Structures are given as structure tokens and as C-alpha cells.
Amino acid sequence: MHQAEIIFNEEVARGIYLLRLCADKVAESANPGQFLHVKCTKVPHPLLRRPFSIADTHREEGTADIIYRVVGEGTSILSQKRPGEVLDIMGPLGRGFPSPPPGTLPLIVGGGVGVAPLLFLAKELSKVAGLEGRAFLGFSTGREIFDTEVFESCGFSVELATDDGTCGKRGFPTELLEDFLKGEKKVQAVVYACGPRMLLLKVKEIAASCGIPAYLSLEERMGCGIGACLGCAVKSAKGGYKKVCRDGPVFEAGEVEIW
Amino acid sequence: MVDLSVKIAGISMKNPVMVASGTFGFGREYSRMYDMNELGAVVTKGITLLPKEGNPPPRLFETPAGLLNSVGLENPGVEGFIRDEWPYLKTLQVPIIVNIAGETVEEYRRIAQRLSPLEGISALEVNISCPNVEKGGMAFGRHPDSAYEVVRAVKEQSPFPVIAKLSPNVSDIREIALAVEEAGADAVSLINTVLGMAVDVEKKRPVFKRVFAGLSGPAVKPIALRMVYEVYEAIRIPVIGMGGIFSWRDAVEFILAGASAVAVGSAIFSDPVAPLKIIRGLEDYAARNLQTRISDLVGLAHRNAAEF
Numbered sequence: 354m355h356q357a358e359i360i361f362n363e364e365v366a367r368g369i370y371l372l373r374l375c376a377d378k379v380a381e382s383a384n385p386g387q388f389l390h391v392k393c394t395k396v397p398h399p400l401l402r403r404p405f406s407i408a409d410t411h412r413e414e415g416t417a418d419i420i421y422r423v424v425g426e427g428t429s430i431l432s433q434k435r436p437g438e439v440l441d442i443m444g445p446l447g448r449g450f451p452s453p454p455p456g457t458l459p460l461i462v463g464g465g466v467g468v469a470p471l472l473f474l475a476k477e478l479s480k481v482a483g484l485e486g487r488a489f490l491g492f493s494t495g496r497e498i499f500d501t502e503v504f505e506s507c508g509f510s511v512e513l514a515t516d517d518g519t520c521g522k523r524g525f526p527t528e529l530l531e532d533f534l535k536g537e538k539k540v541q542a543v544v545y546a547c548g549p550r551m552l553l554l555k556v557k558e559i560a561a562s563c564g565i566p567a568y569l570s571l572e573e574r575m576g577c578g579i580g581a582c583l584g585c586a587v588k589s590a591k592g593g594y595k596k597v598c599r600d601g602p603v604f605e606a607g608e609v610e611i612w
Numbered sequence: 613m614v615d616l617s618v619k620i621a622g623i624s625m626k627n628p629v630m631v632a633s634g635t636f637g638f639g640r641e642y643s644r645m646y647d648m649n650e651l652g653a654v655v656t657k658g659i660t661l662l663p664k665e666g667n668p669p670p671r672l673f674e675t676p677a678g679l680l681n682s683v684g685l686e687n688p689g690v691e692g693f694i695r696d697e698w699p700y701l702k703t704l705q706v707p708i709i710v711n712i713a714g715e716t717v718e719e720y721r722r723i724a725q726r727l728s729p730l731e732g733i734s735a736l737e738v739n740i741s742c743p744n745v746e747k748g749g750m751a752f753g754r755h756p757d758s759a760y761e762v763v764r765a766v767k768e769q770s771p772f773p774v775i776a777k778l779s780p781n782v783s784d785i786r787e788i789a790l791a792v793e794e795a796g797a798d799a800v801s802l803i804n805t806v807l808g809m810a811v812d813v814e815k816k817r818p819v820f821k822r823v824f825a826g827l828s829g830p831a832v833k834p835i836a837l838r839m840v841y842e843v844y845e846a847i848r849i850p851v852i853g854m855g856g857i858f859s860w861r862d863a864v865e866f867i868l869a870g871a872s873a874v875a876v877g878s879a880i881f882s883d884p885v886a887p888l889k890i891i892r893g894l895e896d897y898a899a900r901n902l903q904t905r906i907s908d909l910v911g912l913a914h915r916n917a918a919e920f
Contacts, residue, residue, distance in 0.1 A: 398677040581637030584672040593665040
């Protein structure tokens with residue numbers, strides 16, 4: 354647990370906020386796909402912390418970013434916080450994205466605020482010289498698009514989709530992934546995805562049919578965040594349940610059943 | 613110097629603050645965050661005779677100042693516990709209370725039997741109050757006769773003190789408390805979660821597959837406090853109080869209402885070190901109130917109630 358001072362907390366797209374924290378321990382050790390478990394209030398309501406994927410870190414400055422969508426009470430309270438205020442955070446927690454084997458093409462598929470951990474991933478992957486990758490990003494509408502240029506600066510060619518067609522192709526980013534893979538029959542690739550459950554389900558199907566590995570970052574309501582309360586269960590392919598906080602939030606697609 | 617130590621059911625604890633079953637796993641998860649030896653006692657996640665996979669998600673749902681859970685006693689079973697969890701737990705310098713649950717009286721008996729050679733267990737907490745399982749659990753704790761039978765069976769098998777964990781989902785909790793006292797329980801702990809539910813308005817169906825789930829957190833504290841107060845008057849064995857304890861003030865309320873010790877549960881999710889903060893708060897409170905021993909405060913609200 355750390356007390357982390359807020360440096361920046363601003364709306365970067367409609368309903369989407371970027372929160373930058375002074376958290377040198379997080380900046381030092383975080384891997385893409387890991388999360389911070391954030392206490393939004395000092396009072397016992399809302400009772401639970403909120404888990405947020407780490408969207409970026411800056412080691413030199415000792416900062417860590419999260420990007421969140423205001424969806425309920427916790428995030429609404431969080432969006433009112435001002436620079437200088439201090440947040441109680443746990444983390445970095447969980448298991449992140451594995452690196453791609455040398456020579457494989459990273460394919461990123463993100464939906465909405467699920468793009469957040471993929472930003473951090475793209476930045477880490479770009480440390481490998483000459484990296485080329487593809488990013489297929491979907492948003493509900495043009496006004497909710499954020500940070501897509503980051504992927505480009507990291508060596509990813511970006512294709513966009515929106516539900517309403519206001520930007521990029523009308524439809525879902527999984528359709529873009531499918532189209533790409535149709536044209537590249539024998540590509541050695543690995544898929545990294547985060548977004549709504551339907552997106553993850555579709556990515557799992559597509560990757561399986563093309564015989565390429567896929568890593569999915571799951572979202573679930575969490576209690577403790579460290580595997581003690583067993584609240585954030587996801588059905589394991591081998592029977593029983595995995596815990597999103599401890600065994601994930603990133604899983605190899607074949608490890609879990611997405612429903 | 614205030615003395616926070618207490619002795620309950622033969623267990624000597626350096627302070628009266630324990631962690632509640634199900635909120636602390638088997639301890640290991642929190643060992644990196646703080647020194648667990650500072651706690652009064654650690655109560656493990658409930659264990660059953662055979663491994664149990666638990667309920668399908670969702671398992672958690674937040675309510676105003678509360679939390680509904682439907683975990684369903686996921687655990688590695690008694691053999692898995694002995695193999696994978698006990699080697700770590702036995703290294704701790706803090707009393708370990710093992711929570712046990714079963715679907716039949718025979719299962720409780722066999723778990724107790726299997727645990728009896730483990731030197732270092734301080735007590736068994738008999739869970740007759742889990743609301744999230746198909747069979748057993750709360751079903752035993754809702755009737756004095758079946759509560760008696762389970763506690764009696766465990767007591768006969770176990771060399772360890774036995775604590776009966778009671779359900780609030782009964783019409784008169786004193787009847788159950790009296791029955792388990794009669795059966796030989798060394799202490800009672802209360803309350804387990806309050807039966808509740810939530811409805812998903814988009815899907816237009818219950819949030820949980822099992823429909824009803826267990827409510828904990830500050831939302832249940834007044835109910836828990838009332839039941840501790842009632843049970844304290846009804847029985848002679850010690851009461852361990854729990855239900856929505858988030859601050860030292862909550863803990864003091866339970867102690868004054870009759871709890872010899874308290875357990876912190878869902879507060880740990882919000883703040884893992886809440887139990888330690890509560891211990892510090894109790895020290896300050898006891899010192900301010902010129903008490904030398906925290907145990908002098910137990911049940912004081914009953915005597916002082918006469919002042920009205």
C-alpha cells in the first residue's frame with residue numbers, strides 16, 4: 354500500500370479520465386497488464402477499492418498513470434479529485450502481458466477504456482528496436498477516442514472502428530482483426546486484447562481459428578485484490594475457478610472460459 | 613500501560629482483534645503487507661472435507677455501506693489445507709483458528725478428526741452459518757437441535773477449543789447460542805452474513821445465481837451489535853463479535869455490548885491494515901478511559917443501561 358499524490362486528473366475524452374500519480378515504487382516495478390487497487394474514499398462507502406489497469410509509467414519522474422471511465426459511484430468520486438490530493442493505492446498487482454516471442458507480430462485489440470493497459474504494453478514493446486505491430490482499436494463514438502497516436506509513435510499501424518461510424522470503420526475492432534488475418538494466412542503473430550466481454554470472446558474465437566496465441570485482460574469486481582477473498586472468479590478451462598486479481602488479470606485465452 | 617490481552621476459550625491473545633473467516637484467506641496473501649503476529653488471532657477461510665470449487669461469478673456486489681458475497685466456500689479441502697496451507701500457518705506466532713464447514717454432521721466430525729493431530733491449532737470455529745451453499749452451512753445453524761448436534765460432534769472429536777459461528781438469519785439467536793453452549797462450545801462468534809439479494813435491472817434477474825447472498829459491512833453493524841448484546845445476556849461462554857467493524861469505535865461498541873473479542877472482516881478489503889489501526893485505536897481508548905485492562909470493558913453497556 355502506498356499513499357500516492359495526484360499530479361493530474363483530467364477528462365481526456367468524453368467520460369474518460371487520465372489520472373497521474375506520484376508513485377515511484379509502482380513506476381519502478383510495474384509490468385503492462387498489472388493493475389492498481391485504488392481506494393476512492395476515506396469513508397466505508399463505497400466499500401470496495403476499484404481496480405484500474407496501469408496505462409503508463411515514467412520511471413525518471415516516478416509517476417504512474419491510470420485511465421478510467423466514469424461508470425458509477427467510485428469512478429465518479431475519483432473524477433472529482435484534484436491535484437495535490439492523496440490516494441491510497443495497492444499495487445502493482447496481478448499478472449501482466451507476456452512478451453511476444455522474437456519475430457512474432459504483436460496484434461493489439463482494444464475496446465473503449467480497455468485500451469488503457471494496451472498503451473503501456475505498446476510502449477514497452479516499442480523498446481525492441483524496429484518493432485512493427487498492428488493495433489485495432491474500437492470506441493463507441495468518435496468523441497470517446499483517446500491516445501491512439503501513442504500506438505503510432507510506438508511503431509504500430511492503427512486501424513479504428515466506432516460503433517456509430519463517426520470515426521474509422523463502422524463496427525468492431527474484432528472485425529478489423531479478422532480482415533487483417535484473412536489477408537495474412539501464415540503470419541506468426543500474438544494477440545493482446547482488453548475490452549468488453551464480447552470483444553474478448555470474439556478475439557478468443559478468431560485467435561483459436563487462426564491458431565495464434567491470444568492474451569486477454571479481464572475485468573471483474575474485486576474484493577481484496579490479492580487472492581484472499583476469492584470474489585473475482587472466472588471459470589477455468591481445467592475446471593474450478595481462477596481469480597482475476599491473482600491469476601490474471603491477463604490470461605492466455607485457452608486458460609479461461611469467457612461467457 | 614494498558615493491557616489489551618484477553619483469554620477466550622483457553623486461547624491467549626495479545627489483543628482482542630482477530631480477522632474474520634473468509635476475508636483473510638489462509639494468511640499468506642497478507643504476509644507481505646504486514647506482520648500478522650500483531651493480530652489477536654487469525655481465522656482461516658472455511659474448509660470442508662473435500663475441495664469445493666465455489667459458486668460461479670459474479671460473487672460480489674456492493675450495496676450502500678455493504679457488500680453482498682456469494683463465494684460458496686471455495687476451498688482446497690482439509691487435505692489440501694494440511695498439505696499447502698498449514699506448513700505456513702504453523703510458523704506464525706499468532707493463535708490460528710481454523711474455520712470448518714460441512715454438509716453433514718459426519719463431515720464436520722471427520723474434518724475435526726483429521727485436524728486433531730495438528731499441533732498449534734488454537735481452536736476450531738464451527739461454521740453453521742454460511743448462507744451460500746446448497747447443503748449444510750446455515751441450515752445447521754437455524755435450528756437449536758441441529759446446531760447442538762454439529763457442535764457436539766466436533767467437540768467429541770476435537771482436542772481444541774470449539775467456537776460456534778452463529779447465523780443472524782434466525783428468529784431468536786439466543787436459542788441457538790444456548791443450544792451450542794449446552795453442546796459444549798467454548799465460545800460463540802457472531803454474526804455471519806445477513807441473507808440479502810440484489811437484482812440486475814438491465815438483465816432483469818437476480819445478480820447472483822443462487823439468488824440470495826450474504827451481506828456484510830457497516831450496513832449490518834447495528835444488527836450484529838444487537839445480537840451480541842442479546843447473546844451476552846443469554847449465555848455464560850464468551851462472545852466474539854463481528855459485523856461491519858471498520859474502526860476502533862465500532863470495536864469498542866461490540867466490546868461494551870458484550871464481546872470479549874472482535875473480528876474485522878470486509879474492512880480488510882477497503883484497508884488491509886484496518887485490524888492494526890483498530891488495535892492502536894483500542895489502546896488509545898483504553899488509556900483515555902483509565903482502564904488498565906481492555907477486558908474490564910466487556911459488557912459494560914449492560915450495567916450502564918440501568919442508568920436511563
